Amino acid sequence: MNFKTLLENKELQPYLLKARYGVEREGQRVTLAGDLVDTLHPTTLGNRKYHPYIQTDFAETQLELITPVAQSISELFDFLTAIHEVAYRSMNPEEMIWPLSMPPMLPEKEEDILIAQLDNFEDVLYRRYLAKSYGRRKQMVSGIHYNFEFSDELLQKMFALQSEIKEYTAFKTAVYLKVTRNYLHYSWLVTYLFGATPVSEARYFEGDERPNEPVRSIRNSSHGYKNHPDVKVSYESLEQYIVDLERMVNEGKLSEEKEFYSVVRFRGGKKMADLAEAGIRYIELRNLDLNPFAPCGISEEQAEFLHLFLLFLLWKEEEAPAHIWVTDGERKNEEVALEHPLQATRYQEEALETLIALQAFIEEQGLRVSDGLMGTYIEMVKTPAETVAGKLYTQSQKTSQKEVATKIALENHARAWAKPYQLAGFTQMELSTQIFMFDAIQKGIQVEVLDDRDQFLKLSVGNHVEYVKNANMTSKDSYIVPLLMANKTVTKKVLDQAGFRVPKGREFSSLEEAVTAYPEFAGQGIVVKPKSTNYGIGISIFKEGASLEDYQAALRVAFEADEDVLVEEFFSGTEYRFFVIDGKVKGILLRVPANVKGDGERTIEALVAEKNRDPLRGTNHRSPLEKIQLGDLEKIALKSQGYDITDVPAKDEIVYLRDNSNISSGGDSIEVTEMFNEDYKEVAVKAVKALGAVICGIDLIIPDHTIPASEKDAYGIIEGNFNPAMMMHIYPHKGIGPRLTMDVLELLFPEMF
Amino acid sequence: MNFKTLLENKELQPYLLKARYGVEREGQRVTLAGDLVDTLHPTTLGNRKYHPYIQTDFAETQLELITPVAQSISELFDFLTAIHEVAYRSMNPEEMIWPLSMPPMLPEKEEDILIAQLDNFEDVLYRRYLAKSYGRRKQMVSGIHYNFEFSDELLQKMFALQSEIKEYTAFKTAVYLKVTRNYLHYSWLVTYLFGATPVSEARYFEGDERPNEPVRSIRNSSHGYKNHPDVKVSYESLEQYIVDLERMVNEGKLSEEKEFYSVVRFRGGKKMADLAEAGIRYIELRNLDLNPFAPCGISEEQAEFLHLFLLFLLWKEEEAPAHIWVTDGERKNEEVALEHPLQATRYQEEALETLIALQAFIEEQGLRVSDGLMGTYIEMVKTPAETVAGKLYTQSQKTSQKEVATKIALENHARAWAKPYQLAGFTQMELSTQIFMFDAIQKGIQVEVLDDRDQFLKLSVGNHVEYVKNANMTSKDSYIVPLLMANKTVTKKVLDQAGFRVPKGREFSSLEEAVTAYPEFAGQGIVVKPKSTNYGIGISIFKEGASLEDYQAALRVAFEADEDVLVEEFFSGTEYRFFVIDGKVKGILLRVPANVKGDGERTIEALVAEKNRDPLRGTNHRSPLEKIQLGDLEKIALKSQGYDITDVPAKDEIVYLRDNSNISSGGDSIEVTEMFNEDYKEVAVKAVKALGAVICGIDLIIPDHTIPASEKDAYGIIEGNFNPAMMMHIYPHKGIGPRLTMDVLELLFPEMF
Structure with a gap:
């Protein structure tokens, strides 16, 4: 099959850069000092039996973060970043993720490395076998697995343009076999560019296993976590590959197929056994060390480069029979992996030629790639200090690798905790949706963003699917209810008929x-x-x-x-927002107009500036609270009280800067659920029930909350809100906010709680 | 209690004209020739066991139409008109409602008057007793019962302005007792103005019972359907009234309290026995003959006059002790009822004085009333021929009372059937809501319009309440589903993931x-x-x-x-709208652009004019189909085909006047459900299920409906409609439309089907 000629067909051009991606990232949990923790996997993360995003690998301390399948690299990184942030904020705040593939210093006694405490006994048994076969220390290494699938549109069109292979499945298998053989042949180039394990920390190696450090990639060398040398398979054809693997298992060289740690793994059906029938559906690249300079262990540029490189490898002709071509690559890779990270590689010339050929291919095909992408990698070939290993080793020289890694981890940790009301990767969405997604990911509920501008999500657990918009519009409310609440006259009639006091x-x-x-x-x-x-x-x-x-x-x-x-x-009294979910009051909020409290020393202007320093305050609804402005409206409000922004209010005097209590104009949200007796909560619950709503923010005007709700005119109700704001409750100015998003998730997926 | 002074308090002014109203209207079913029918109550009207709106009175042929409580006279008449229309269009089209209180000619044999065939045996027994006690013929008379309640706001404010009566219930009772005594005293004036039974038809009277016809009101005279003369009660106090009534029952003069046919009946609790405890809540005026000149048997002016009159009677002082005052009124009423309808009444002067006093009262209190209202009634006093009886008798002189009544009934019948896609009284609402209300009223489901501009209804059967907007937005669909369908990207993703072909x-x-x-x-x-x-x-x-x-x-x-x-x-093919309710395809519609079919003789202009004569075509969405316009767009469309509006298309040639197939621009709706095999219906049902919708209009693009749906590219789906138009299905241009509104009702109230 001549894929070269086939790929050059101009019709394919719009589809060449379409693909599906997935990343798995492993990482050890460490203390803020950079030492391996001895704690268990965080319980907030639900059960690893089913968690789709956050698992443990070999050890209890070794997180494995798994993205869903993404349709673009930016989508991939949105999810990868988000899952990282969820992992961080679900861990003990005194823990962080080690940014290196090589683990931090390991325990003195091997048995102190705790095997992941999984529910499924088979999974535990397998890990015990690995511990015995390779030693626990070796298993502590982490990496990136990069899953890649050419888009079905591209492959379908390619398939249609040829007639040599009659079956589409066979055609796809042929595509991935060629790409794989070429990737195995050129894996040394990836090791050169992205290798990032120059030095091991204490107690990783026992005895004289340790290579002559520093190198480019311990992990990708024979000193890394590899199969025993007698494990060999053929990439000539899928049939032969399967026969070989089965033989290895039968001969006891592998305990099962998944123990085969090849640089490229074929993925097809659910199990290896399905591969023969299903063909290769996508491939998993496993030779990527964690990139410490990328917060998620791999950068978007790396992901983009790998896509281009795989496409190029499909196009590029193989220059020797499969077994020679692959074996040749493995040999070169071992050489490059063990080179000094600051020395030019012995294959510098070939590396340059290959990258320049790739660049020419990109231009020839008219592919749109990130600015300067190829230049960066070409420069790395010319300047070894620019490679990942080169940079890491250079920086470590000044202090130590541990100190460099700890500093990077602390930065990642700080960033993950800086805005706890956001979810990185999805900050273009509404805050409530961000936090809702955070909670879903944490709980292990699958999330798909169907439309980010419309805050439209699909959630699923097994066959149970729920669609959610704005984090509060769900299948649990009926169509007619929001329409009823949208109409103030109808709302009032319904509440009135149900016996509630309405104006x-x-x-x-x-x-x-x-x-x-x-x-x-x-x-x-x-x-x-x-x-x-x-x-x-x-x-x-x-x-x-x-x-x-x-x-x-x-x-x-x-x-x-x-x-x-x-x-x-007009109802006089104070307005309280009761947030009701499924017949229970989950939070009661008092909103107070923008204000400052005097200290007898500072001006109003200074007091505002100080209040605005609260990290919960921002602008444009990107935070749970808004900064207080000092615009015309605020100045008029001050003036009506006889103030100017340069005046100094007396100690403990409250000065209001607005007449209205909207959070959007700098108001304070104050959680007051504890202040209320059950009677008012019952009124809210019953009123929401009368409206037929399941998720509802209902406003009660209450002149005096210490008077029983049953007294005449103790309260009045003006309207119900079918799209009630959630963040002002969850992150209030004062008080501890209820996690409303988790309550909605529990309503939707009670089986997960 | 001096109600006169009390009512003159200026604070009460805004509330004087607030009240609650209800009407019951009886009427015999007759043939188009004006003869009593011998058919049973229409089965389309559901079961009389619970029907709130359409019942039978004494006889199986005697409809009783009952409005719900209305907050204004216009609301009252909206409902009264609507219930009339539902009754008409639920009857055999060859039947109509007799517009007179006096029945048409009765059967020769008394036993041929069929007592209402009710389920409840007690109700049947009671009617048998009445038949025996009064004779079946007497029971065949019909009338209007006018229920009236002063607004609670008015009575509460009046109550607060006095201190003589300590209890609100007692206060209300005092109000209604005074009004009742005065009304009984002045009932002769109502008989004069509104009496409308001058002449009886054959076989109503037996032997020499018949008065000296013509008179003003047989029905309100002692010749009408009255209690036996020994039945007398006191209106002095509620206590005495109850004691008297109980005595009548105990003495066997009445079979039960409800047999007491007073001109005014007190209404309080559910049973007469509750009246002592509950007090009088409202009163029922029973002395109104059917007004043949008002399509519903009573006109809005009459209802308005009666309200003003009752208010005036509350204000006006009584001039004698209760028993004298009432008895005096009864005597005068008998005199007036039996006067010749074209002669001045002997109480003309008092009548004029009373009406002028009423007019002065209206002016004094600053009440806003309809233009010319009082002038009309003053004129009636001056000119007997202007009274209802006067007019009816005068007209009957030319032919016969039967002919006059038959002609009026035919006009009412024609009006009720003229636009079967509308519901009179609610024509300001959307057509689908009108028809939905029609069906609900027909089925005996209680309907309340919560907001007419928003097409918002409350439906109920017992404790089962459902809210409905636009006749298709209900509690059966979930909140998230219309949001999902409103977003084309999300819709496509969901359908695609479920395996449907989307663009x-x-x-x-x-x-x-x-x-x-x-x-x-x-x-x-x-x-x-x-x-x-x-x-x-x-x-x-x-x-x-x-x-x-x-x-x-x-x-x-x-x-x-x-x-x-x-x-x-782009999907090429024909677009069909599948209307799915609760997992079933209820109708499939093809929409064809505005067109005419040539006959080789007439011009396009003439063909359009003829097509527009279809009563289903109107303008501004007030009809199921729109008239074809001959505007710029149509002329452009014609020109592109080489036509002008004055051209004559060949016989059977179809000329299109639009490119788009919207019904709103004159397109034809064609019901094609029968054309399709089950396979496409299954696709529609499954797609709607994938969207999660219960009520949905889904558009399938189908290049050839004879090809099985399972064939590749046999269909495509572009979007689902969460507010699908219903009327184009129900009343299509071609084919018999499914009654979608009834299907929605069945979905909401399966217990009624």
Whole structure:
């Protein structure tokens, strides 16, 4: 099969860079001092029996982070970054992830390396076998597995353009076999560029196993964690590969197929046995050391380079029969792996030629790649100090490899904890969705972003699928309920019929009609508001009643915003937001207008600046709270109290900078659930039930929460919210917020709790 | 208690005209010739055991139409009109409702008058007793019962303004007792104005019972259907009233309390026995003859007058002790009832004085009433021929009362059937909601309009409540499903993952990115469309592929409508709308662009005019189909085919006047369910299930419906509709439409089917 000619067909051009990717990243948990921990896998991460994202590898301390299949490199890294962040924030805050493939100093006694405490006894038995066969120390090395699949569109079109292979499955297998043989032949180049295990830490090697350090990659050399040398298989054909592997197992050289630690592993059906039938569906590259300079152990540029390199290897002709071609590569790889990291490789010329050929291929095919990508790697070939191993070794020379690694780990740790209300990789989404995804990943619930701009997620556990939008719109609420809550008149009628106190009032569809009704509203506190708009637009409040003139003016404003206008009695009291999920009050929030508390020394301006230093405060809804502004509205509010921003309020005096209590204009959110007795919670729960809602934020106006809710006019209800804000509850200004996102997850997947 | 002074308090002014109303209207079913029918109560109307709106009174032929409690007179008449229309269109189309209180000619044999065939044996027994006690013929008279309750706001405020009566219940009872005594005293005035039974038809009276006809009101005279003369109760106090009634029952003068046919009946608790405890909650006026000139037997003006009159009677002082005051009224009423309808009443002067006093009261209190209302009634007093009885008798003189009544009934019948896709009283609502309400009323499901502009209904049967918007948004669908369908990208992903054929394509958020992807779409049929807008805005279709220039232009148009744009493969074929409810395909619709079929004789213009004569075609979505326009777009479409509106197409030639098949631009809807085999229906059902929807309109593009759905590319799915149009299915241009509204009702209330 001449893949070279085939790939050059111009029709394929739009599909060449389409592929599917996945990454597995291993990493040891260490203390903040960079020492291996002796703690168990974090319990917050749910059960490893099913966890799709966060597992342990050989040892209990050895995290394995697994991305789902991604359709692009950026999607891959969004998920990889997010899973890292979840892992970090699910661990003890005093622990972090070791950024090197070589483990930190290991325990003196081998038996102190704790094998992963898995539920499945077979998994434990397998690890015990490995410990016995290779020693526990050897198993402590970590790496990156890079899963790669050409897009089905590309392969289908290639398949259609040829006639030599009749079956699509066979065609795909041929593609991956060629790529694999070439990759095995050129693996030395990957080891040269990305090798990152120059030096071992104490107690990794026993006796005289240790190579002549520093090298480029201990892990990719014969000193790494490799099969015993008598394990050999052929890559000539899939049939031969399977026959060989089966023979190894039958002869007892391998305990089972998965013990075969090749640089490239074929992936097909669920089990190795399915491979013959299913053919090769994708390949897994296993020769990548953790890149300490990439927070996730592999950089986006590396991932992009590998894709281009694999495509190039499909195109590039093999220059010898399979067994020679592969064996030749293995020999060169061992040489390169054991070279001094700061010395030029003996294959420098061939490396340069190969990369320049790759560059030419990219240009020839018109592939769009990141700026400077190839230049970086060409430069690495010319300057060994620029390789990953070169850089790591150079930096370690100044102090020690441990100190360099610890410093990097601390930086990663600090970044993961800096904004606990965000989820890296998905920061373009709404905060509530970010935290919802965080919780789902932590719990081991599979998450797929169906539409990030629409906050639309698909969650699944086995066959159980749930779709969720905005982290609070789910299958548990019915279609009619949000429509009911969106209509203030309908909401009031329903609550009224159910016996709740709602503001009396009327709906008008003409100014004249509303003006005529003035006598009904004269002399009492009223609210004039558009029927269906939101966010306070067009609303006028007359706490003490309105003159006919003011009433008319307010109507005109309201009718500008909507064709229907409500005039309602005004409820005086404090407004509390009750967040109800599945018949339970999960949080009660008081919102207080933007304010500062005087200390008798600092100006209002300075007090605002200090308050804004809270990491929970940001701008543009990227944080649970907003920074207090000092704009016109704030200055008017101050002026009405006789203040200027340069004034110094007395000690403990509260100065308000806004009339409205919206969090979006710098207000404080205060968690007050404990302050309330059960009676008001019952009112909220029953009102939400009357509305038919399962997830609902309901606002109660309460003049005095110490008076029993059953007293006359103890409370009033104005509306229910079908898309209630969640972050102001979860990360309040004061108090400990309820984890509403986890409550929603429990509602959706009770089987996981 | 001086209600006069109390009512004059200015604070009460805004509440004086607030009240709650209800009407019961009886009426005999007759043939189109005006003869009593011998058919049973229509089976379409469900079971009379529970039907809240449409019952039978004494006889099987005697409909009783009952409104729910209304908060205004216009609401009352909306419902009353609607219930009439439902009754009409649920009856055999060859039957109609007799517009007179006096029945049409009765059967020769009394036993041929069929007592209502009710399920409840006690109800049947009671009717048998009545038949025996009064004779079946007497029971065949019909009337209006007008239920009236002052608003609670008014009574509460009045109660608060006095201190004489300590208990609110007692206060209300005092209010209604006074009103009742005064009403009984002045009932002769109501008989004068509204009496409408001047002449009896054959076989109503037996022997010499018949009065000296014509009179004003046989029904309100002693010749009408009255208690035996020894039945007398006191209206002095509620206690005395109850004692008297109990005595009548104990003495066997009444079989039970409800046999007491007073002009005013007190209503309190559920049973008469509860009245003592509950007090009088509202009153029922029973002395209203059917007004043949009002389609519902009572006009809005009458209802308004009665409200004003009752308010006036609360204000007006009684001028004699209760028993004298009432007895005096009864005597005068008998006199007036038996006067000749064209003669001035002997109480003309008092009548005029009373009405002028009422008018003064209205002015004094500043009550807003309909223009000319009082003038009309004052004129009736002056001119007997203007009274209802006067008019009916005058008209009957020319032919016969039967002919006049038959003509009126035929007009009502014709109006009720004229637009079967509407529901009178609610024509401001969407057609689908009108028909949905029709079906609910027919089935005996209680309907409350929570918001007419929002098409928001509350339905209930016992404790089972369902809210419905747009007749298709219900509690049966989940919140997330319409959100999923609103997002085309998410819809496609979900359908694709479930194995359905959806258009391949990509989503772009910048023009540049989309232009770069051009090679992926070159040379194939594509659609360029904004991600989330609807109704075809910003969509470009290139069935044969687009040049780069056209592609860019289409992108610019699409990006003007949305910030995200989809480019998708084009599916060629015919689009069919599958309407799925609860896992079943209820209808399949083909929409064809506006067109006419030539006859070789008439011009396109004339053919359009003829097609537009179809009563199903209207304008502005007030009909299931829209009239074909002859505007610019139509002329362009014609021109592209080489036509002008004055051209004459050949016989059987189809000329299209639009490119798009929307019903809103004059397209034809064609019901084609029978055309399809089960396989495509299964695809639709499964796709809707994959989307999680219960009520859904899903569009399948099918190049050839005779090819099995399992064939490759036999169909494609573009989107699901979460607010699918219903009327185009129910009343199609061609074919018999499925009653989708009834299917939705069955989904919501299976217990009623």
